[in-house]
Amino acid sequence: MVTIDMDLGIAGRRALVSGATQGIGRGVVDALAGEGVDLFLIARGSELLARTAEEIEARYDVRCRWHSADFGVPGQPAAAAEAAIAGFGGIDIVVNNAGRSMPASLESTTEEWHASSQLNFLSHVEVTRTVLPGMRERGWGRIINVTGAAYRAPQQFNMGTIAKYGLVNVAKMTAREVARTGVTVNTVTVGLIESHQINESQFPDERQRRAIADEFIPAGRFGTPAEVAAAALFLASEQAGYVTGSTVTVDGGADPTLL
Numbered sequence: 001m002v003t004i005d006m007d008l009g010i011a012g013r014r015a016l017v018s019g020a021t022q023g024i025g026r027g028v029v030d031a032l033a034g035e036g037v038d039l040f041l042i043a044r045g046s047e048l049l050a051r052t053a054e055e056i057e058a059r060y061d062v063r064c065r066w067h068s069a070d071f072g073v074p075g076q077p078a079a080a081a082e083a084a085i086a087g088f089g090g091i092d093i094v095v096n097n098a099g100r101s102m103p104a105s106l107e108s109t110t111e112e113w114h115a116s117s118q119l120n121f122l123s124h125v126e127v128t129r130t131v132l133p134g135m136r137e138r139g140w141g142r143i144i145n146v147t148g149a150a151y152r153a154p155q156q157f158n159m160g161t162i163a164k165y166g167l168v169n170v171a172k173m174t175a176r177e178v179a180r181t182g183v184t185v186n187t188v189t190v191g192l193i194e195s196h197q198i199n200e201s202q203f204p205d206e207r208q209r210r211a212i213a214d215e216f217i218p219a220g221r222f223g224t225p226a227e228v229a230a231a232a233l234f235l236a237s238e239q240a241g242y243v244t245g246s247t248v249t250v251d252g253g254a255d256p257t258l259l
Contacts, residue, residue: 008239015032018043021048024146025225026225028228030226040084052064093141093144100120102115121167138182147164172245191249
């Protein structure tokens with residue numbers, strides 16, 4: 001008989017989450033804190049970061065620290081990761097979540113393309129490169145990249161989508177390099193998730209959101225940050241030690257060619 005231990009085995013671990021104060025990032029933060037993981041939060045807004053950290057410590061009785069950083073500025077992501085390592089003595093789990101959709105065209109300027117690459121791709125490479133030596137030395141680590149599922153079948157120019165596709169490939173290559181060190185590297189790709197960016201920026205009309213869900217998403221609704229967080233939580237767990245270089249899709253069964 002095979003028995004399954006559902007204790008995720010990560011209580012007391014130390015996690016860094018970028019884009020941590022809203023939407024998917026906040027969902028991941030709550031999920032990890034609920035398992036007893038200490039959190040280091042990274043986002044741009046100091047006031048919201050401080051308030052979020054206070055809420056997490058009060059609700060879950062874990063340590064929660066924060067660092068304000070703009071991942072669109074080279075060097076700031078690495079500096080934030082170094083602050084996390086210094087603050088906690090090491091980082092065991094990384095959720096690279098920062099980024100945003102950036103519609104574009106061939107006429108977009110080179111500076112715009114560089115800006116997207118920095119925010120949606122290079123920033124996460126900086127963080128990964130900074131935390132990996134410690135993970136390899138300790139023989140345990142989890143790196144999880146969050147991307148949009150649209151990269152699988154892009155229907156329009158979007159610099160964010162293109163950059164995130166590069167992140168998926170880097171995750172696979174990094175996973176191969178570190179697989180024997182106890183470190184896993186995986187990607188969670190998401191469809192339409194209830195969030196500030198989706199609800200207020202991309203689809204502010206609630207009737208439009210319902211129509212899109214009815215027509216294009218087999219599940220009949222947009223997803224929630226908690227549902228994305230559940231996938232990330234598994235990949236961060238002890239039980240996922242044999243899962244690496246993989247992509248988990250959370251999109252309600254949507255066909256990306258139709259969205």
